[in-house]
Amino acid sequence: MALLCSTFVPQIPNHFRRNPISSFPFKSFFSLSPKAFSSNAVSKEDKAPARVGFLGLGIMGSPMAQNLIKAGCDVTVWNRTKRKCDPLISLGANYKQSPEEVTSFCDVTFAMLADPESAVDVALGKNGAANGLSPGKGYVDVSTVDGVTSKVIGKQVKATGALFLEAPVSGSKKPAEDGQLIFLTAGDKALYETVAPFLDIMGKSRFYLGDIGNGAAMKLVVNMIMGSMMASFSEGLLLSEKVGLDPSVLVEVVSQGAISAPMFSMKGPSMVQATYPTAFPLKHQQKDMRLALGLAESVSQPTPIAAAANELYKVAKSHGLSDQDFSAVMEALKPRFQPPN
Ligand SMILES: NC(=O)C1=CN([C@@H]2O[C@H](COP(=O)(O)OP(=O)(O)OC[C@H]3O[C@@H](n4cnc5c(N)ncnc54)[C@H](OP(=O)(O)O)[C@@H]3O)[C@@H](O)[C@H]2O)C=CC1
Numbered sequence: 001m002a003l004l005c006s007t008f009v010p011q012i013p014n015h016f017r018r019n020p021i022s023s024f025p026f027k028s029f030f031s032l033s034p035k036a037f038s039s040n041a042v043s044k045e046d047k048a049p050a051r052v053g054f055l056g057l058g059i060m061g062s063p064m065a066q067n068l069i070k071a072g073c074d075v076t077v078w079n080r081t082k083r084k085c086d087p088l089i090s091l092g093a094n095y096k097q098s099p100e101e102v103t104s105f106c107d108v109t110f111a112m113l114a115d116p117e118s119a120v121d122v123a124l125g126k127n128g129a130a131n132g133l134s135p136g137k138g139y140v141d142v143s144t145v146d147g148v149t150s151k152v153i154g155k156q157v158k159a160t161g162a163l164f165l166e167a168p169v170s171g172s173k174k175p176a177e178d179g180q181l182i183f184l185t186a187g188d189k190a191l192y193e194t195v196a197p198f199l200d201i202m203g204k205s206r207f208y209l210g211d212i213g214n215g216a217a218m219k220l221v222v223n224m225i226m227g228s229m230m231a232s233f234s235e236g237l238l239l240s241e242k243v244g245l246d247p248s249v250l251v252e253v254v255s256q257g258a259i260s261a262p263m264f265s266m267k268g269p270s271m272v273q274a275t276y277p278t279a280f281p282l283k284h285q286q287k288d289m290r291l292a293l294g295l296a297e298s299v300s301q302p303t304p305i306a307a308a309a310n311e312l313y314k315v316a317k318s319h320g321l322s323d324q325d326f327s328a329v330m331e332a333l334k335p336r337f338q339p340p341n
């Protein structure tokens with residue numbers, strides 16, 4: 001990784017430097033002149049800035065890539081639906097026509113894809129990222145997938161001589177916009193250290209959890225808890241209304257007690273209005289419940305609450321709510337058809 005370490009020169013404004021768990025790993029990074037903190041300013045003694053690839057520009061990938069660009073990184077993007085690249089190109093990103101072209105061009109490439117199938121397809125499929133990887137490069141998959149998928153991708157990436165890191169994120173659309181994500185990483189430690197400055201641009205904290213699969217597992221456990229919490233909150237809102245209480249007051253009461261959670265305070269008011277502006281699509285929450293249940297099954301851990309919640313997300317999907325926010329799971333608890341009077 002000597003090439004990557006010596007070439008990372010992202011511009012990191014002070015306001016992006018929040019609570020890193022460990023200090024920046026590279027002495028050479030600190031020793032660079034302020035001039036070198038601009039991607040356009042490369043002095044003779046400093047090498048060219050690292051080229052950073054970003055594959056997958058959905059709800060999460062777009063703001064994450066945008067933050068890298070705004071911090072002065074040299075970013076190259078690709079997305080299956082090309083028009084989603086346009087705002088980033090306007091901000092200064094390069095564009096390539098395939099994942100393979102991105103990884104060929106870049107030193108390190110991040111991928112933020114919908115699910116295990118798309119993560120594998122983009123990494124290992126025709127014109128996939130692995131084709132452009134080689135020793136000295138790195139591939140960081142920040143999608144939420146299961147550990148088995150992550151290991152399959154990691155094995156193929158490492159067969160090219162490149163390094164691999166899984167780094168799913170906790171935090172949703174707004175934290176992605178604000179550079180406040182939490183990275184749950186595992187895999188090649190050297191790559192973790194190399195990309196730490198980029199993780200610190202996109203996030204507020206990062207955890208290194210060891211072997212590939214541990215980042216995925218941590219993410220799935222967190223989202224399993226979140227999915228069950230949301231299902232339970234939905235039941236509470238509807239029950240409060242049915243017994244004549246004001247569900248808005250319930251949201252307020254919950255916010256002041258031991259079970260208060262930012263998620264309830266943020267989503268509660270719109271749920272009371274039966275509106276579900278999408279931050280985390282319901283289809284992805286159900287995917288995560290499914291993958292978490294698979295993880296639990298693999299170690300014979302009973303998870304009856306999560307299993308019940310998963311059924312509710314499946315019902316919500318069957319009602320056409322896949323692309324709504326996951327808080328729309330509450331709709332699955334409402335009577336679908338009003339009986340005639
Ligand atoms: N939204 C959230 O709050 C959070 C989401 N996550 C996780 O991050 C990942 C991305 O989520 P999010 O951005 O919300 O999802 P979106 O649905 O907004 O974006 C999904 C991305 O995957 C791409 N994609 C889907 N299928 C394929 C395919 N077959 N081949 C190539 N590309 C494909 C989409 O491309 P196209 O534009 O062409 O459809 C898009 O770029 C998911 O794994 C999700 O679970 C993690 C934390 C929070």
Ligand SMILES: O=CCCC(=O)O
Nearest residue numbers: 144170171172223280
């Ligand atoms: O995977 C999505 C997580 C959403 C969140 O952490 O708020």
